[in-house]
Amino acid sequence: SMAQDAGTGGAGQEKPRVSDANSLREAFNGPSAAQGFVLEGVEFQTGSANLTSREQVYVSELSRLMKAQPDARLRITGYTDATGDAATNQQLSRRRALGVRDALIRDGVDASRIEAVGAGAANPIAPNDTPKGRVQNRRIEVQVLGQ
Template sequence: RSRIARELAHARAGERQSQEARLRETEEARDRAQARAKEVEAARDLNDRLSAQLRRLQAQVAELQARETERGWILTLAGDLLFDAGNAAIKPGGRRALGNLARFMREHAERKIVIEGFTDDRGSPEANQRLSERRAAAVRDVLVREGIEPERIAAHGFGGAYPVASNSDAAGRQLNRRVEILIGETVGRAATGGTASKNGASGAR
């Protein structure tokens, strides 16, 4: 009888251990499922936030009237809007346009820009190079005064290089007198400055 009792007790203990093991497995499986569900929910929330940020960014870029290119988003500001002829002082209308850009930059602190100044081909190449550099620097200075960190802004001048229209008539020359602002993380046409860029750059738009 005592042997039978011991065997029964042993069997009950084994069954209890098996039940406890199954219970632990069930609880662990439930915990894993809950953790996975939380991961999926977190990933969904992150995706929703990123999608909303992207839509907001695209809307703001569209408001700036920037266009998407292989180089990134480019905002083109007419030179006649920003400057008087032969001058690098920014006009009031240009300051308003740059104010919109500064607001965009403040809202998107991860973004950097490259400012590129261009002229038509009237006058000497040296004078046009200097003027384009001064104009790019003037745009940069306005943005810095608006609170944008200098390290987020690069400014280069390219003189009469990279025309977007013919310089044979007034309308074409007006289009070539411009400032282009590249929005993104790229270094632009060159990272070394205006004169070196003009001499070493290759490839038109």
Template sequence: PPPATPPATQPQATQPTPPATGGAGTVGNEGTGGSGTQPGEGANMAADAGTGGSGDVEKQTAGAAGSQQAEDAGTGGSGQEKMRASDPNSLREAFNGPSAEQGFVLEGVEFKTGSSQLTKSSQRMVGELGDVMQEKSDARVRINGFTDSTGDANANRQLSESRAESVRRALVRRGIPQDRIEVSGEGDANPIAPNDTPEGRVQNRRIEVQVLGQ
């Protein structure tokens, strides 16, 4: 019986057990360390990446906004966009509005081809302008004539001035003092549409009214 005890004690040394415990501890530490480090770094990297990404997006957005502003500024700054007066209400709005000094297009004023003679249909809008100037008895205006780019530039300038003068004479016939009206022939300067299409040339042949004071 006494010798039987040592063999039972020897297996009880359980050498495998400490390695298993230690191994588990090591694995646990490595796992904990790994999980602690990796998520931490991953989270920080993700956060940094996210922050950097957000910053880039904001910069891109700001850049896009800047581009949009630049584009808008380019459109507005070109001076090509003009208010248009096509009836009595829009005419009064344009005449009294903040853009009056910059000038507005008096739509419906047309001339016979190659001539400074007003068409009959043009008399209506010229008459409406005369009515507004009667109401604004202190107002002075400049009538600016424009043509398209077809033909000789000097001839276009002379024609545009003659057309502006025709509008002035029509206003004078309606009782507006001549000294309240200036005229200017701009020719094919400052086009508001492309001259390479018939539609564009029609838009560029125009009369603009610039309010000088009221």
């Protein structure tokens, strides 16, 4: 049921988790690229949209892959944990997704090929009642469209 999904994280849990340039490349070129994958270790500080050094690695590799596949488009979705106000979380998650999008554009990927979405606390992949769970829920997911 929907209510159960909200607690456990439901379908979000099935997505591949990317941890470095190699696993990013595999996910980007893999069969479930359109369903999306989670950029592991992109752990924004609460309330912050700053890029981490791990994220710079992802951005460099994503821009390389995008240049190699001119038909591919990206949807970047930011998520927050369930702490705090829903409207604030939605804005924050969008700002985080836009941060990744802006970095890709700076790296030479055409802006028209990347959409950035903020989903707030929707689709949790872990329980929100532990610090570890909240860290996992504060995440960026990337979908590769139109390959």
